[in-house]
Every structure is written in structure tokens, then in C-alpha cells.
Amino acid sequence: MPKPVSRKEATARNREKLLESAAQVIGKSGLMGASLHEIAAAAGLTKGAVYSQFDSKEDLLIELLDRCFQMGHAQLLEVLSSDAPMVERIAELDAWHRGEENTGRLWANLELELSLAASRQPKLRRKLRSRQRRSREYLTQMFEKISEGHNLTLPLSPSEFAVVLSALSDGLLVHWLNDSKAIPENLFARFIVATVLAVSGNESSPP
Numbered sequence: 001m002p003k004p005v006s007r008k009e010a011t012a013r014n015r016e017k018l019l020e021s022a023a024q025v026i027g028k029s030g031l032m033g034a035s036l037h038e039i040a041a042a043a044g045l046t047k048g049a050v051y052s053q054f055d056s057k058e059d060l061l062i063e064l065l066d067r068c069f070q071m072g073h074a075q076l077l078e079v080l081s082s083d084a085p086m087v088e089r090i091a092e093l094d095a096w097h098r099g100e101e102n103t104g105r106l107w108a109n110l111e112l113e114l115s116l117a118a119s120r121q122p123k124l125r126r127k128l129r130s131r132q133r134r135s136r137e138y139l140t141q142m143f144e145k146i147s148e149g150h151n152l153t154l155p156l157s158p159s160e161f162a163v164v165l166s167a168l169s170d171g172l173l174v175h176w177l178n179d180s181k182a183i184p185e186n187l188f189a190r191f192i193v194a195t196v197l198a199v200s201g202n203e204s205s206p207p
Contacts, residue, residue: 015053017043022064027106036060058117058124065110066131108173136162155195165192 021042026034036057040047054060118125139162147154154161169188176183 011053014043014045014049017045018050018053018060019064019067022060026061026064026110055123058114058121059127061110062114062124062127062131065107065114068107069131069135108177111170112174112177132166136166139166 018039022034022039025039025042029035029038034057036050037047039060040050043049050060054063114124114128118128136159140159143154143158143161146152147158156164168191172183172188
């Protein structure tokens with residue numbers, strides 16, 4: 001006889017269903033067209049079940065974005081642990097940042113829309129701020145490992161470099177969303193490499 005599912009397990013399963021359904025619905029209907037009712041229906045749950053898990057649609061979406069980032073962080077750690085040259089590692093970071101061909105624009109739009117909503121919602125702003133801080137911490141760790149592993153001198157401290165590059169990355173995403181052809185492939189990666197190599201006096205050329 002199957003072991004009964006506990007309330008805690010059922011809650012966790014429903015949360016996963018809602019997050020998976022949200023990604024599917026957003027991919028099909030877009031951000032503006034993705035309603036909580038449609039997300040709940042796709043998960044086989046009621047709208048009330050959504051509100052038992054999340055305070056709002058934005059709250060659900062920010063966790064969805066966070067899950068995407070967590071998967072990206074796992075990929076990032078894999079890149080850092082490889083034996084590839086630094087230039088290739090940073091190029092992989094650039095590819096990770098843009099996302100897969102069919103989903104990169106989706107996640108970029110999601111992050112920008114949440115940032116706009118957060119400017120009007122203090123509670124959401126606190127959650128988004130926490131997520132962004134975690135993102136910068138991951139980048140800081142990445143640049144610490146790169147600088148130590150390749151004996152490089154960064155133009156700023158790893159934490160400051162992470163802040164500047166996060167802002168640059170977000171700005172490039174906005175331009176990419178509006179005019180993807182204006183942003184050459186691997187521009188973000190080439191800028192990082194060129195900056196680091198210039199400061200370090202390394203004569204190797206960027207990708």
C-alpha cells in the first residue's frame with residue numbers, strides 16, 4: 001500500500017506544479033497574457049491554491065525567475081570547474097546569460113517586467129533585491145576564482161566588479177530585447193576579457 005502523502009509533501013508538489021505551469025503558460029501566452037487562472041488550470045489546481053502558495057502573480061514569477069537562475073548557477077559552476085582557458089569560460093558565461101535561443105528573451109522580459117513592478121511594490125522590491133544580491137554574490141565568487149586561478153588583477157575588487165558587470169549586463173539585455181542585431185555575439189564576454197587583460201598587462205587577445 002502506497003505511503004500517504006503528507007501535507008508538507010503535497011504543498012511542495014503543488015508549488016512545483018505551479019512553477020512548471022507558469023513557465024509553460026508564459027511561453028505560450030506571454031507575460032501579459034499569463035493569468036493566475038490559466039496557470040492554476042494548467043497545473044490542475046484552483047486559483048485559490050495559487051494564493052495559498054504565493055502572495056501574487058509577481059511573487060510566483062520572481063520565484064520562477066529564481067529557479068531559472070539557480071539552474072544557471074549550476075551551469076556556471078560547471079564552467080568554472082572546467083579546464084578550458086579563461087576566454088572560453090567567460091564566453092560560456094555570456095551564452096548562459098542570454099539563455100537558450102527560445103527562452104533567453106522570455107527570461108529577460110520577465111526580469112525587466114518584475115523590476116518595473118518592484119518600483120511600485122515595496123514587498124516585491126525587497127524580494128527582487130534579495131535575489132539580485134545573491135546574483136552578485138555568485139558573480140563575485142566567480143571572479144575571485146578566475147582571478148586566483150589565472151593570477152589576474154581585476155580593475156576593481158571582485159564584489160565591485162560584479163556590481164558594474166551586473167549593471168552592464170542588464171543594460172545590454174534591454175538593448176538586445178529592442179534590437180538584437182545591435183548587440184554583437186559575445187560582446188559582454190569580450191568586454192570582460194578585454195578589460196581584465198588590459199589591466200593585467202596580458203598580451204593575449206580577447207575572443
